[in-house]
Amino acid sequence: MDRAELFEAALDSLPEGVALLGESCQVTFWNQAAHAITGYTGLDVVGRDVPAALTPLLDAGCCSGGLGIGAHPEAARAALVHLQHKLGHEVSTMARIRVLRDGMGARIGTAIVFHPAECLDALPQGEAGENDDVQASQDDLKDRLESLFEDFDRGGRAFGVLWIAVDQAQELHKTHGAGACEAMLQKVERALAHGLRPAEHLGRWGEDEFLVVSHERTPGLLADHAQTLAGLARTADFRWWGDRVSLTVSIGAAQTEMNSTLGDLLERAKAAMFSSYQAGGNHITAAPEGHSCLPS
Secondary structure, three states: OOHHHHHHHHHHOOOOEEEEEOOOOOEEEEOHHHHHHHOOOHHHHOOOOOOHHHHHHHHHHHOOOOOOOOOOOOOOEEEEEEEEOOOOOEEEEEEEEEEEEOOOOOEEEEEEEEEEHHHHHOOOOOOOOOOHHHHHHHHHHHHHHHHHHHHHHOOOOOOEEEEEEEOOHHHHHHHHOHHHHHHHHHHHHHHHHOOOOOOOEEEEEEOOEEEEEEOOOOHHHHHHHHHHHHHHHHOOOEEEOOEEEOOOEEEEEEEOOOOOOHHHHHHHHHHHHHHHHHOOOOEEEEOOOOOOOOOO
């Protein structure tokens, strides 16, 4: 197997659709995932006129006004592109492009990588149960996260998330009931809100979990901020039928990274939170950069 065959085999093994375009924007390669997503095979598109149903994707790769390659031609960018499947239904995809250059720096083509946009809906989050307020908070947070991540992907500023679980929530629910647990969570939320920075956002991310979207500049500053919020949670004076309940939180902190997804960011924060909980609670764990910190 020569290098070209090896390269094509590697691209064919990817779960994302990959299209390679030559200088004239003619498709020169179309992998198996691209076939699965669109219904069009390599025989349908490679070396042929592009089907009209796929021109939103391919025009985006060829035109400076498409996915933004005019302003920053070297940056891999993401945008929502609506295609028409070969069977006639619409397929919404998130597509990235990158200009390809030879060893002398001359442009020789474009690579487009795309995947179904439905993947954006599968963000890690806590269980909302039948609590409409929690569900509404999750929806609001998802909108904010997706908007911020799209901005980050286009070269905007990095941001971080703090996944916060109240250590006593499950035991309180078991011993005092749902009403006591909900009252406690509202108390914690008000305490956390006092420590928010300007432009930060706090919301329920599960029945007994919160998410803070933060613009701290570094992982270290994000972890320091988590320490402050954990201290505020401990000072929340919660009493139920005269009994004072001491409160602590487990926090996982993670920041955006290049060449990752929003789902990756949340998985890292969630895994860090579980590590904090398994450490006995009342703990902050910063997610390692570039890989998961799932507890063993």
